[in-house]
Amino acid sequence: DSGVTQTPKHLITATGQRVTLRCSPRSGDLSVYWYQQSLDQGLQFLIQYYNGEERAKGNILERFSAQQFPDLHSELNLSSLELGDSALYFCASSADRSGRGLYNEQFFGPGTRLTVL
Amino acid sequence: KNQVEQSPQSLIILEGKNCTLQCNYTVSPFSNLRWYKQDTGRGPVSLTIMTFSENTKSNGRYTATLDADTKQSSLHITASQLSDSASYICVVSLQTGANNLFFGTGTRLTVIP
Numbered sequence: 618d619s620g621v622t623q624t625p626k627h628l629i630t631a632t633g634q635r636v637t638l639r640c641s642p643r644s645g646d647l648s649v650y651w652y653q654q655s656l657d658q659g660l661q662f663l664i665q666y667y668n669g670e671e672r673a674k675g676n677i678l679e680r681f682s683a684q685q686f687p688d689l690h691s692e693l694n695l696s697s698l699e700l701g702d703s704a705l706y707f708c709a710s711s712a713d714r715s716g717r718g719l720y721n722e723q724f725f726g727p728g729t730r731l732t733v734l
Numbered sequence: 735k736n737q738v739e740q741s742p743q744s745l746i747i748l749e750g751k752n753c754t755l756q757c758n759y760t761v762s763p764f765s766n767l768r769w770y771k772q773d774t775g776r777g778p779v780s781l782t783i784m785t786f787s788e789n790t791k792s793n794g795r796y797t798a799t800l801d802a803d804t805k806q807s808s809l810h811i812t813a814s815q816l817s818d819s820a821s822y823i824c825v826v827s828l829q830t831g832a833n834n835l836f837f838g839t840g841t842r843l844t845v846i847p
Contacts, residue, residue, distance in 0.1 A: 619777065619779070621777070658839070659823070659837050659838065659839035659840055660778070660823065660837045661837075662835060662837070673834075705775070707777050707778075709777075722768070722780050722783060723780075724780075725777030725778050725779070726777050727776060727777050728775070728776070728777055730775070
């Protein structure tokens with residue numbers, strides 16, 4: 618158990634809908650990262666938050682957005698969903714104090730499996 | 735262009751045998767290299783992390799090596815077990831920049847009895 622929790626575990630929805638994925642980082646971790654992993658694909662970095670502020674953006678679509686709240690939990694919002702958005706979405710957290718993720722290990726949550734029908 | 739390439743893409747070995755997975759990268763300036771194990775449908779779990787000054791690091795039956803000159807790393811698994819069946823992902827970090835992680839696509843290892 619990494620200490621990172623994600624809800625829900627599974628999510629099935631229809632095209633055009635909007636969903637929210639939730640992540641609670643390990644206690645004390647300030648950095649939260651979101652990743653997308655499509656079937657048989659590698660991890661794709663989406664976005665990073667550090668202590669409530671956006672720190673880095675990867676290949677995140679404009680239909681997707683995220684935020685980190687004062688209690689450090691984070692939410693990933695996916696809107697106007699398409700079939701191709703079906704994937705595993707992972708959240709990771711690290712104790713990195715600089716927010717740069719240079720040396721601190723990332724601990725991954727169990728993921729949310731999103732299925733868009 | 736910063737890239738991480740892993741080989742082979744997939745591998746099947748008999749239980750009890752050893753195997754070696756490869757990771758080549760062009761990421762520069764290099765900060766560190768991590769190997770993760772990802773069971774199907776689960777989040778990745780860190781196995782080892784090495785900086786440029788470290789040649790080798792072990793974690794039980796897993797031994798990672800790093801040659802920063804040739805920009806190559808390997809992950810050696812000794813006396814494989816059925817539970818080693820998973821994807822193994824190589825991740826390389828840049829020294830600078832916030833979006834500084836580069837992921838390989840992984841090697842899918844299957845250990846058969």
